[in-house]
Amino acid sequence: MPVSIQLYVILNHKQAKLFGPVTTALKLCCLKVSAFLVWPATLLRQARSCFLSMQYSCFPPRVPFNAGLLSSVRLKAQRKQASFVGMASFLLLSLGLIGPVSGQIVAAGGTYTAVIRADSTLWSWGNLTYDPGWESPPDRKTGPAPQGHTVRWQSVAVGEHHALAVRRDGTLWAWGSNARGQVCLGGTARVSSPVQIKSASTWRQVAGGYSHSLAIRTDGTLWGWGYNRAVQTRDVKAANQARSAAGSKTASLPAPMPLGPPGASWRSVAAGERYTLALRSDGTLWAWGQIEDRSVETWADPQQAASIPWRGPIQIGTSTSWQSIAVGYDYALALQQDGTLWAWGNNEHGQLGRGDQSYAPNPVQISPGVRWQCLAAGRSHTLAVRRDGTLWAWGHNDEGQLGDGTTSTRLSPVQIGTDSAWRSVAAGRFHSVAVKRDGTVWTWGNNDAGQLGNSAESTRSPQLVSALR
Structure with a gap:
């Protein structure tokens, strides 16, 4: 499942310092003037680390500059900042301080993979609509292919059978299965290539679940559409009117509807099979829908749950220091600002990482004492990167997906x-x-639909996607 993307700069292993993209790019560009001097090796290593860490990444060690990206006030500035970063990239490449960078943002779901490269082009491979229980495996020979050579993208997310992405101009696009209206095109026909959702150009971040979609605008408002038992819009009357206008008799929303209480500002959002997890700008964690056939009300204080007039977001605990989130098929993960990792939900295959297989109705800390940087949740397996850059995995592994x-x-x-x-x-x-x-x-695990980007049947350890080098 998709992860939220954030931007940060690391100057060395002991210190994390945050810069705005323009400031950092200007600092890097200054290397052109001074590169003809004899620079100490240490300084060059720091410059290289500074640039590489400036790429889009999962979750930084410190409170991030949210690269979901930016508020509406900064939207235009973001496009100018991109040119600065691009210029810095060119200069550092020319000076030999860095090597070529192929992948920046990565997303996966179902049997599909998508990557936004350093040049902001979107590449994808696999099959969005393949269902191993009903269909024969598609041709695995089809590797990474661009979604248009000239289009520039800033974020992408992949659900179980559909994908969502935001272009640099702030427009929102979707493709794949539309059985529950998750592509927002009307009807239920599959959509083979990206189509624009409405005409707004103020979208910032997206998330895709099994059959519902979510997006955050630059003003911090949260929107959802598709299967409404997972979306849970607050405006029931408007939702019914929208379904009626679209001729829909299902529990699906055919168009984006506002979620959460009026006035709430959201930082990031993630989606599971029938539930949604989101972070507010104040660092609090909220959820709604169902997880493993259990209402998220079981995660909250009973008095709080009883006071909720609609089945919308309820707060998970009372902490205000949540940093980032990831959602699997029926379990959830979250990082605190101090790098601690917490998990809850279904644990049949050990996907929570707590050493047993018991269900956890509330967040439990995983590997106390360890500090984590980035995480991702699949159907029933979990991946995470520690702050030292090492890769870890746990949970279900019947297809070699742990690596x-x-x-x-x-x-x-x-x-x-x-x-x-x-x-x-x-x-x-x-x-x-x-x-x-x-x-x-790098990819590994099952490759029934070509989701690894190669022609292998499956791999049990990380393999380089050579087509993206």
Whole structure:
């Protein structure tokens, strides 16, 4: 399932310092003037680390500059900032301070993978609508392909059978299955290529569940459409009117509807099978819908649940220091600002990483004492990157989706390889994707629909997606 993307800069392993993209890009551009001097090796290494960490990544060690991206006031400035970063990239490449960077943002879901490269082009592979229970496997020979060579994208998310993306101009696009209106096109026909959702150009971040879609605008408002038992719009009357106007007799929303209480500002959102998890700008964590056939009201204080007039967002705990979130098929994960990892929901295959297989109705801390940077949740397996850049996985592993070279289920985190250069991760139904600090993209697990980007049947350890080099 998709992860939210944030921007940060790391100057060294001991200190994390936040810069605005323009300031950082200008600092990097200054290297052109001074590169003809004899620079100490340490300074050059710091400049390289500064740039590579400036790429889009999962979750930074400190309170982030949210790269979901930016408020509406900064939307135009963002486009100018992109040109600065692009210029800095060119200069550093020319000076030999960095190598080519292929992948920036990665998303996975079902049997599909998508990557936004350093040049902001969107590449994808696999099959969005393939269902192994009903269809024959498609041709695996089709590798990564661009969604238009000239279009520039800023964020992408993949649900179980559909995908969503936001272009640099702030417009929202979707494609894949539309059985529940999750592509927002009208009817239920599959959509093979991106189509624009409405005409607004103020979208910032997206998330896709099994059959519902979510998006946050630059003003912090949260919107949802598709299967309404997971979306849970607050405006029931408007939802009924929208369904009536579209001729829909199902429990689906055919168009984006506002979610959450009026006036709430949201930082990021993630989606599972029939539920939604979201972070407000104040660092509080909220959820709604159902997880493993249990209402999210079971996660909240009974008095709070009883006071909710509609089945909308309820707060999970009382903490105001939640940093980032990820959602699997029927379980959830969240990071605190101090790097601690918490998990709850279904644990049949050990996907919570707590060492057992018991259901957890409330967040429980995973691996106390360890500080995490990035995480992703698949159908029933979990991937995470520690702050030291090492990659870890746990949960279901029947297709080799953990990447440890086996098909053994892991109830606790196990390290994948020995590399400490991992930056971000994403997880699909039974496959996994990760990006290293040099921007290279790696995949492993099941490959029934070509979701690994190669022609192999499956792999049990990370393999480079050579087509993106």
